Amino acid sequence: MTQAPSRAVQLLRSLLQVGPLLMLAACGGNGSSSSTSTTSTTTTTAPGTPTLNSATAGDAQAVLAFTASTSGGTATSYTGSCAATGATTRSATGTSSPITVTTLTNTTTYSCTVTATNSAGSATSTARSVTPAATSSGGGTSTTVDTTALPVGTSKIINTVPTAVGYLYACSGTTNPNNPGNTAQGWISSDGTTWNLQTKSIYAVTGNDSWASTFTNTIANAFRKLDGNGLPSHTTGIYKITNETSPLAYQYDQNPNSIKPNTVAWSGLSTNPTVNATPTCLGGGAVGIFLTGARMFAAFDAKGRDARAWEVTDACEGHPQQTGAYHYHSLPKCGLTADVAGQHSAVIGYAADGFAIYGPQGDGGTTIANKDLDICHGHTDTSVTQYHYHTTETFPYTIGCYRGTPITSHD
Ligand SMILES: [Zn+2]
Numbered sequence: 018m019t020q021a022p023s024r025a026v027q028l029l030r031s032l033l034q035v036g037p038l039l040m041l042a043a044c045g046g047n048g049s050s051s052s053t054s055t056t057s058t059t060t061t062t063a064p065g066t067p068t069l070n071s072a073t074a075g076d077a078q079a080v081l082a083f084t085a086s087t088s089g090g091t092a093t094s095y096t097g098s099c100a101a102t103g104a105t106t107r108s109a110t111g112t113s114s115p116i117t118v119t120t121l122t123n124t125t126t127y128s129c130t131v132t133a134t135n136s137a138g139s140a141t142s143t144a145r146s147v148t149p150a151a152t153s154s155g156g157g158t159s160t161t162v163d164t165t166a167l168p169v170g171t172s173k174i175i176n177t178v179p180t181a182v183g184y185l186y187a188c189s190g191t192t193n194p195n196n197p198g199n200t201a202q203g204w205i206s207s208d209g210t211t212w213n214l215q216t217k218s219i220y221a222v223t224g225n226d227s228w229a230s231t232f233t234n235t236i237a238n239a240f241r242k243l244d245g246n247g248l249p250s251h252t253t254g255i256y257k258i259t260n261e262t263s264p265l266a267y268q269y270d271q272n273p274n275s276i277k278p279n280t281v282a283w284s285g286l287s288t289n290p291t292v293n294a295t296p297t298c299l300g301g302g303a304v305g306i307f308l309t310g311a312r313m314f315a316a317f318d319a320k321g322r323d324a325r326a327w328e329v330t331d332a333c334e335g336h337p338q339q340t341g342a343y344h345y346h347s348l349p350k351c352g353l354t355a356d357v358a359g360q361h362s363a364v365i366g367y368a369a370d371g372f373a374i375y376g377p378q379g380d381g382g383t384t385i386a387n388k389d390l391d392i393c394h395g396h397t398d399t400s401v402t403q404y405h406y407h408t409t410e411t412f413p414y415t416i417g418c419y420r421g422t423p424i425t426s427h428d
Pocket residue numbers: 018019314324328336338344346
């Protein structure tokens with residue numbers, strides 16, 4: 018979780034930029050008796066040149082991610098424009114990054130720019146080229162997930178035992194809508210119901226920090242013991258997030274936490290856990306350990322929202338919390354053995370109730386969907402006859418509740 022008031026910071030910046038206007042407005046009510054010699058007209062400065070950081074191809078579209086210039090006046094609108102020889106120039110206008118330009122012709126290479134405009138003038142970024150292409154079907158998998166419009170799972174976070182699949186059973190009192198958190202993200206739809214993973218990935222925390230990860234997984238007397246320093250076995254983005262190291266991520270999340278060792282000492286995990294009739298709720302903090310050596314958190318943030326949809330992470334989908342514990346709210350995209358086509362996924366971690374967590378492939382390599390799983394996001398199948406959880410691309414991503422009894426101490 019992060020508590021960076023990114024919108025507040027942005028608002029503050031924009032307030033500072035329009036400071037003279039505010040002063041005029043504040044003084045304006047005093048009539049003409051003011052003795053100060055302020056001018057009666059407001060001079061607006063044309064915006065500085067925006068920086069087009071990336072142009073990402075989609076199916077008949079391009080997503081233009083940019084940052085405003087720190088010099089010049091405040092832009093009132095931004096227009097993304099994509100042109101190509103022999104094709105119709107397309108454009109789209111908005112007030113913030115990113116801007117998605119649609120109805121492009123697939124396999125045609127476009128040159129795209131972003132223009133910042135206000136009443137005094139405009140400035141256009143340097144161009145980036147992009148070639149839209151139809152999304153590949155992938156072929157052979159049972160489920161196609163549209164990663165440009167994943168459902169936001171916030172409404173599926175409940176404090177009672179779920180009666181249907183796709184929910185997350187959170188222990189009551191673990192979240193509070195008044196807790197700090199981001200207030201807007203450019204990849205969530207305006208009505209808040211879907212989010213675009215492809216757009217969000219543009220804002221991933223960048224960098225290549227490596228860690229001296231330690232992790233052991235030992236079994237004695239039918240109990241598993243997981244020990245380590247909590248650091249991931251893969252490289253990560255650079256935390257804390259700064260405008261210098263991750264300018265795109267910083268726009269939405271100023272996570273001030275750095276990654277630090279946090280001892281993992283989980284013991285007493287049964288290697289043959291009991292499937293309980295009544296599941297157990299998930300609390301804040303760690304609910305499992307991935308074989309990367311780092312922690313798995315449930316898919317809610319401190320405000321009780323879909324954490325994967327809202328929180329900024331690095332390309333491995335991890336980030337640190339207040340004590341520096343690096344954790345994921347979804348399948349780690351780094352450090353795990355890749356799935357083999359046509360085969361059930363391998364074990365990628367363990368939940369605090371001892372049941373194993375597998376990747377997204379079920380029997381025969383088919384992609385697992387919520388409908389293939391129970392209310393806790395697990396099942397048994399031909400390949401793995403012991404109850405187990407699966408990760409999915411859609412909410413709740415990892416586990417929805419504990420099907421077994423969690424160990425009491427699992428920080
Ligand atoms: Zn988090």
